[in-house]
Amino acid sequence: MEPCGDTPPIGRPLIIPLFIPHMGCPHQCVFCNQRSITGGTRQTPSPDQIHREVRRFLKYGKKRASTTQISFFGGSFLGLAKETILSLLRAAVPFVQEARVDSIRFSTRPDTISRETLGLLDGFPVSTVELGVQSMNDLVLDAAGRGHRAADTVHATGLLKARGYQVGLQMMVGLPADDDDGAMETARRVAALQPDFVRIYPTLVLKGSRLAGRFNAGRYHPMSLAACVTLVKRLYLFFKTSHIPVVRMGLQASDGLTRAGDFIAGPYHPAFGHLVHGEIVLDAITSALNKMEKRPETLTIISHPSMVSRIQGLKKQNIRHLKKAFDLKKIALLQDANIEKEHLMVANRQITLP
Ligand code: SF4
Structure with missing residues (x-):
C-alpha cells in the first residue's frame, strides 16, 4: 500500500510509480481494498507497459528532478513469484544503464525480507526499500490483519541496512486497537531502527475493505481529521527531534490507492501535511503570545x-x-x-x- 510521489518540485527526486496491484500479499489487511479493486485478475505490468510508462514520466518530469527512481509500489514486491520479480527488475534496468534513471525502489511487507529474497536483487540497481510497518505492536498488527509481527520489521530492517539499502518505514495511525500512546510507542520503536526516512498514513475506511464492514456495523470508529492532524504533528516532531526525515504525511488523491468514490470515512484531506505544518506554527505563535x-x-x-x-x-x-x-x-x-x-x-x- 505504498503510495508514491506526484511530480516533485525542482531539486527533489522524481519517482516514477509503477503500480503492482495487491500481488504478493498473502493476507488482506483490514484497511486495504486492493483485492476488491483488482478482483484478483489484474496482472503485473508487462515489460512493454513498464517501458511506455517510464518514458512517459521521463518526458515531462526529468528536467525538474535531482535524481530519478523507478518505484514498484502497491503490492508487496518481494512477495511476488521469483520470475515476476526478476522480470520487473529486468524491465527497469535499461533505463539505469542508459543513465536516464538513477536507481530502482520498491515497497514490500517486512515478512518478505530474507537472505534468499534479497539475494534476488543481487546485481540489480536497487537502492531503496520501503517496509509497510504500520505498527510495532503485535496486537494492533493482529487487529489489522497484517499477518506479520513487529519482530519481522526489526529483522528486515537489520538485513536491509546490513546490505547498504536506503530504508524507509511506513507507519499508520488510527488502526483498530491502536491509540495515540500506541502510535507514539510505534514511532519510538521505528526511530530506534534508524530508518533513512518515514511516512505516516492515516487509516481510512475504503469501500470493499473489511474495515468498511466494521465501520458500517458501528464496530470501527475512524479518527477525526482534527485528532489525526494533532497526533501526526506529535509524531512528526518526534521524528524531527530524532533526525529522521518524514517524507510524507497523509494520503493524496494522486496516491492511486482508491478509485473515485471508494473513500467512505476517515481523516482524509488532500493537504494533510499542510494542516500538520499549520498546526505546528499555530502552537509556536500561541506559546509566544501566552508568554x-x-x-x-x-x-x-x-x-x-x-x-x-x-x-x-x-x-x-x-x-x-x-x-x-x-x-x-x-x-x-x-x-x-x-x-x-x-x-x-x-x-x-x-x-x-x-
Ligand atoms: S500488504 Fe499492502 S497491498 Fe497487501 S493487503 Fe496489506 S495493505 Fe493491501
Missing part, C-alpha cells in the same frame, strides 16, 4: 515568504483562531526573504519553530 505580559491589539508577524501560508493555516483558520483566542483586532503578516524559514518575528520577538 507576553502585554499583547498588542495589532499583532505583526514577520516571516520568510514561503512560511506565510503555514502561518495563515488552511483557509486562514490560524488567523481566525489567534484573533479570537487573544482578542486581537488585526494580524499583519509581513515578509522578509532574509529571515530563516524556521524563525518568525512575533510582535518584535524572534521565535524558532520546532
Whole structure:
C-alpha cells in the first residue's frame, strides 16, 4: 500500500510509480481494498507497459528532478513469484544503464525480507526499500490483519541496512486497537531502527475493505481529521527531534490507492501535511503570545515568504483562531526573504519553530 510521489518540485527526486496491484500479499489487511479493486485478475505490468510508462514520466518530469527512481509500489514486491520479480527488475534496468534513471525502489511487507529474497536483487540497481510497518505492536498488527509481527520489521530492517539499502518505514495511525500512546510507542520503536526516512498514513475506511464492514456495523470508529492532524504533528516532531526525515504525511488523491468514490470515512484531506505544518506554527505563535505580559491589539508577524501560508493555516483558520483566542483586532503578516524559514518575528520577538 505504498503510495508514491506526484511530480516533485525542482531539486527533489522524481519517482516514477509503477503500480503492482495487491500481488504478493498473502493476507488482506483490514484497511486495504486492493483485492476488491483488482478482483484478483489484474496482472503485473508487462515489460512493454513498464517501458511506455517510464518514458512517459521521463518526458515531462526529468528536467525538474535531482535524481530519478523507478518505484514498484502497491503490492508487496518481494512477495511476488521469483520470475515476476526478476522480470520487473529486468524491465527497469535499461533505463539505469542508459543513465536516464538513477536507481530502482520498491515497497514490500517486512515478512518478505530474507537472505534468499534479497539475494534476488543481487546485481540489480536497487537502492531503496520501503517496509509497510504500520505498527510495532503485535496486537494492533493482529487487529489489522497484517499477518506479520513487529519482530519481522526489526529483522528486515537489520538485513536491509546490513546490505547498504536506503530504508524507509511506513507507519499508520488510527488502526483498530491502536491509540495515540500506541502510535507514539510505534514511532519510538521505528526511530530506534534508524530508518533513512518515514511516512505516516492515516487509516481510512475504503469501500470493499473489511474495515468498511466494521465501520458500517458501528464496530470501527475512524479518527477525526482534527485528532489525526494533532497526533501526526506529535509524531512528526518526534521524528524531527530524532533526525529522521518524514517524507510524507497523509494520503493524496494522486496516491492511486482508491478509485473515485471508494473513500467512505476517515481523516482524509488532500493537504494533510499542510494542516500538520499549520498546526505546528499555530502552537509556536500561541506559546509566544501566552508568554507576553502585554499583547498588542495589532499583532505583526514577520516571516520568510514561503512560511506565510503555514502561518495563515488552511483557509486562514490560524488567523481566525489567534484573533479570537487573544482578542486581537488585526494580524499583519509581513515578509522578509532574509529571515530563516524556521524563525518568525512575533510582535518584535524572534521565535524558532520546532
Ligand atoms: S500488504 Fe499492502 S497491498 Fe497487501 S493487503 Fe496489506 S495493505 Fe493491501
